[in-house]
Amino acid sequence: MEGMNDDLTALAARIDRTNELLTRMLAEVAKTPSTHAIFVDAGYLYAAAGRLVAGTEDRRAFDLDAEGLIEALIDRARTIFADSRLLRVYWYDGARRRIHTAEQQSIAELPDVKVRLGNLNANNQQKGVDSLIRTDLESLARHRAISDAALLGGDEDLVSAVEAAQGYGARVHLWGIEAPEGRNQAEPLLWEVDSQRTLDLDFFKPYVSRRTAPAYEPAGVQRPTREEVRFVGAQIAAKWLAARGRESLADLLPGHPYLPGSVDQDLLVEAEGILQYSLRGQADLRRVLRDGFWEHLQTQY
DSSP: OHHHHHHHHHHHHHHHHHHHHHHHHHHHHHHSOEEEEEEEEHHHHHHHHIIIIISOOOGGGEEEOHHHHHHHHHHHHHHHTTTEEEEEEEEEEEEGGGOOOHHHHHHHTSTTEEEEEEEEOTTSOEESHHHHHHHHHHHHHHTTSOSEEEEEOOOGGGHHHHHHHHHTTOEEEEEEEOOSSSOSSOHHHHHHSSEEEEEOHHHHGGGEEEOOOOOSSOTTOOOOOHHHHHHHHHHHHHHHHHHHOGGGHHHHGGGTTOOOHHHHHHHHHHHHHHHTSOOTTOHHHHHHHHHHHHHHHHHTO
């Protein structure tokens, strides 16, 4: 009888010890803040916000203050997830041969922002972005790095990403952009998420502005010479190389004399800023600009 009492006493002690450990563990969990991350499908963002504010989905027709918009998204998440800390913002976009454009590079340099690039095909359609979102969502949820995910997107292909994250216990909150007409998010995606929110016109107005086409020959502005434009092309190429490194040349050279669309557009915009002169409609000067760009790159290869 005495031996049985000793066993019961030992068992009670073990139970008390287990309860004590559980209590301490729960207390630690209670003190540990939850964590959230923001996932932005830039293709959806540009198309939907451009349509809402500027009346067009063509990125070349409007400017987006990405830094200001990202800060606004972080502030909105801070309000919604009041007792949670931000892990980071994931920004998913497409680029020719996955080479960062100047704009994507500037976004990547922002604090708490990670840029992920899929490919951009000949029709300017993103490829591989949805799989990148799924990989990150699933990995972060599996490793308990996040408890909540704010997903700004609308593609039905994101359903599998949502399911993967939810399977590991994360809650996924879908953020959408107000549509002037109809709906710009797939219904199966709306059904799958844990909550839905729509960001309206007033939210995006400060960060999206339609570009105004400058006159080809502004009054009082002298047309630059071909050599001036060629020099600017070489100058931009030098800057491009410094930012991306010589190894990035291998992706560009096979396409000579053509530049990927995104690189060509960035070259044009930056050159106009340096020259303070519009090259739109100036086919001869644009060719010289590209020649200057290529000539500098080829001297470095």
